Amino acid sequence: MRCSLPVVARRPKKSTQRPTRVEKTQDTYDRLLAAAESVVGQEGYAAASISKIAAKTGVAQGTFYNYFETRQDLFDVLLPHVGQKMLDYISSAIDHHSAGSAREEARFQAFCDYLSDNSGFYRILYEAEVHAPEAHKIHIDRLVAGFRRSLDRSVERGEIKGYSKEELEAVIYMFLGARAYVAMRYIRGGGSKRKAGRDQAISAYVKLVSGGLFSS
């Protein structure tokens, strides 16, 4: 019966009417990841049992194993997945013509904004060093690489002076750590401190960066 229907008109490129098998498969995969993001973000890796994730996804436990070989496989994929979403957000949020400390301020601000709206991300990131070290390394390496590209340009422009190549690498780790602890304190702590604390943190961060790292 379906054969007699005008196929061209009924199935436009992005039909939402009848999901194909492949689309459903992709959808299930996405929903498993989303469920994992939610559960791990709220309760941590240790409490993220297969049964919880499957239930939240709305599938049977066995279905999980059609998509991931082991629970660890999911964990190893989770942080790179959500980490990329965060990087995409930051990338889209900053003005690409800004430079120097202004650019760095914008990045930090975007980072804080993202965490405010995705409070689970911090936990997924933080616990990953314990529960998914491979994923953690991948994520950190990606962050470092992006950071380094940015700093290298600043060095070329003369915005940064007096730091050796190796010292700059150390500086990158320090700033990543600074970000993480500020997040831990002001974002994760939750409550009323958030808003005010966030602004104080940003202004302190800017002073540190502009006064200490970038030569005037």
Add this chain to the structure above:
Amino acid sequence: MRCSLPVVARRPKKSTQRPTRVEKTQDTYDRLLAAAESVVGQEGYAAASISKIAAKTGVAQGTFYNYFETRQDLFDVLLPHVGQKMLDYISSAIDHHSAGSAREEARFQAFCDYLSDNSGFYRILYEAEVHAPEAHKIHIDRLVAGFRRSLDRSVERGEIKGYSKEELEAVIYMFLGARAYVAMRYIRGGGSKRKAGRDQAISAYVKLVSGGLFSS
């Protein structure tokens, strides 16, 4: 039988002859903590089962519960315990007459030294945010308090200018985070990078602190 012992000799100040009941109790408690420090430091909280800790201590599993109500109780006590040892070390390692950025450099250096010799400490600290959040908060608060006292003195001396009280708190968290990530990278990473990396990190840290935080 015990009654026949010479009473006077039973509790000399530093008797090594016959530990009293109280001493034995204290000793068992200390050994349980030491075993926990060793196991958690090497294998993490999740793998630190009661049976492992009890075996390492040389007591039965049930004995553990004469000293701690639950496994979590032990975890909640562990980081403050080992954290204090670290603070004592740093305190003893720095010159108490130093001030400003020189003092801060000495603290950072001592921190790095301590981690080199106590690689397990980092893991106990790091995973505590996941597995013993109460203990983590206690430890961080203690660090922050000590840091703040130091910075307050620098402000009084005019070594630091232009930072509000709240901004200084943010700065403290940033430096704690910077330390932690540098440790993760250069200390925990292990291998040949350690020594060289450590020195680069210290010099970068000093530049950041002296150029950025402390007015010249």
Add this chain to the structure above:
Amino acid sequence: MRCSLPVVARRPKKSTQRPTRVEKTQDTYDRLLAAAESVVGQEGYAAASISKIAAKTGVAQGTFYNYFETRQDLFDVLLPHVGQKMLDYISSAIDHHSAGSAREEARFQAFCDYLSDNSGFYRILYEAEVHAPEAHKIHIDRLVAGFRRSLDRSVERGEIKGYSKEELEAVIYMFLGARAYVAMRYIRGGGSKRKAGRDQAISAYVKLVSGGLFSS
């Protein structure tokens, strides 16, 4: 489209051009059995999952159930299938004019030869008593029937004397058991013992058969 093919050419006796639907069905069935033989022979019944057999056959899991109602159904068919191949081999390997103990020796020799080249057969047979008792019974009954025909002829010829009908049945089982254990020891054991052990076993078997069973 298929309709336009020249009808006559469509089913030549041994067409290799276009397998008919029936041929393809038979072929898939055969390949499923062959895959099962390979997997069960190498890894045993317990490890012979549907997914493994289907993968080895090159079909989807679901396809399996178009040919067998359950996994057990396959197992119940497997040993009779491969067992017949063995019997055909032995039958083709012995001289049909031989008789008495010479014939029995030839059968044992052929049995050993077959196992050497089809090491998986032994496992399919052996584990069948556990995992496919029905099939095992069918196979054993077939062996016994063939054996009995042979012994009956020897009785008629006066080569065997002094054994009642029921005792001969018992003797058959004993010889089957003897074969199986010798196989277990010398064939399955593998290694250097094989060749020498096999020859020793054959000569011992012959002595037993000729001296004990067949009157001289």
Add this chain to the structure above:
Amino acid sequence: MRCSLPVVARRPKKSTQRPTRVEKTQDTYDRLLAAAESVVGQEGYAAASISKIAAKTGVAQGTFYNYFETRQDLFDVLLPHVGQKMLDYISSAIDHHSAGSAREEARFQAFCDYLSDNSGFYRILYEAEVHAPEAHKIHIDRLVAGFRRSLDRSVERGEIKGYSKEELEAVIYMFLGARAYVAMRYIRGGGSKRKAGRDQAISAYVKLVSGGLFSS
């Protein structure tokens, strides 16, 4: 209070009044093995789940793991355990002054008797080659060793002639196999055939042994 009781009188060497902890532990171990013997004997290794064995023993599932590290560990211990019981029975059942084929007949008869009363033993033995190969090897080696000692004595006495050392080893395996298959047929088969079949098997076995193996 118990202290004031006359200890000597109240606790004779083998008191059955108050089992000590050690006795209870041994008892639990024994009951686990007995439960395993029963379950494996009736339903086979594959169906012998921990939960079944624990339930039959009357303990929690976890208790099982205080006595065996894994399910396989139990299996590896089961056959040697029940095998020894069988050997003890046979040893106690035969006349130790008998020799030659008469002794071998007695052994076979005792074997059959044992199987009649312990029908599960055959399954534990048979499936062991599949599910507990280590245990199977241990048991078979033990059987072979005992058999060989017996045959060696017969050789010394001149009851056996014309078999090389290696051929005798093959003969041992053949007799073990013969026994096993006869057991499979007449014992396991169950029903009315048992009694009659058993006697036929014994007489056939005797003829084979006396006429074939032992020179007259």
Add this chain to the structure above:
DNA sequence: AATGAATGAGAGTTCATTCAT
């Protein structure tokens, strides 16, 4: 205070089978 066997809930994982496509 010390012991260690017993507990039992809950974990991750497997896989024969079904069924909509």
Add this chain to the structure above:
DNA sequence: GATGAATGAACTCTCATTCAT
């Protein structure tokens, strides 16, 4: 007839905690 995602029951094993001794 072929597909392969979904199912869910069943499995082995772990371990914090209890309690009689």
